[in-house]
Amino acid sequence: MYTLYWSHNSASVAAHYCLEEVGAPYDLVLVDMAEEAHKKPEFLKVNPAGKLPALKLPEGGTITECAAISLLIADRFPQAGLAPAAADPQRGPFLMWLFHLNNTLQPAMLRYYYPERITTEANGTGGVQQKAKEEIAALWSRIDAHLAKNGPYLLGDKYSAADPLLYMLSTWQECCPDLYKRFPSVRRLAEKVRARPAIARIAEMNQVGPVAA
């Protein structure tokens, strides 16, 4: 049994989508970020960094990082087809997108949401957020151009674990207002992912609404 430590609308959502999509046996432990439960001693025993998500593995041990969790689950349940195999020509682009989303887009978003961690200037947070917003819009613009040309998914017609990760990030719109209006190919992907039965089953409990215009 896998155990996912999660909270609504957090980075745990993509990991949750993958577990549900492949039909993995899992249970959930809510670590309510609104209640600061991720900073309490009980959760710090699970992930000393105090961040979500964390996944306890059936063989023992815990991993963190939503892209790593998505990749591990996709690889362990190959019949679900969420990850091209190592020798598949799409494996490279798959890994590239997974890492790009986790390693480039998401950190820009975290700079927006936690600007006080980036600057020692008392009045510096507004500038950090403004720069982060510009960077995030530029990144979405490049992703949108890729999807317009090669979509509807990141790997063309092939759905993969990178898509629910992209979908999750596309729902964090305070840092990129009107994202779906500005980036219609991202919206098209979001609609397709949100309509998948496995995603639809758990989106609401994660407080992710329908894809709005």
Ligand SMILES: N[C@@H](CCC(=O)N[C@@H](CS)C(=O)NCC(=O)O)C(=O)O
């Ligand atoms: N790169 C990590 C980021 C994890 C992360 O920053 N999660 C946020 C929730 S969206 C969090 O736990 N924030 C609490 C904090 O940083 O104090 C991942 O993808 O799992």
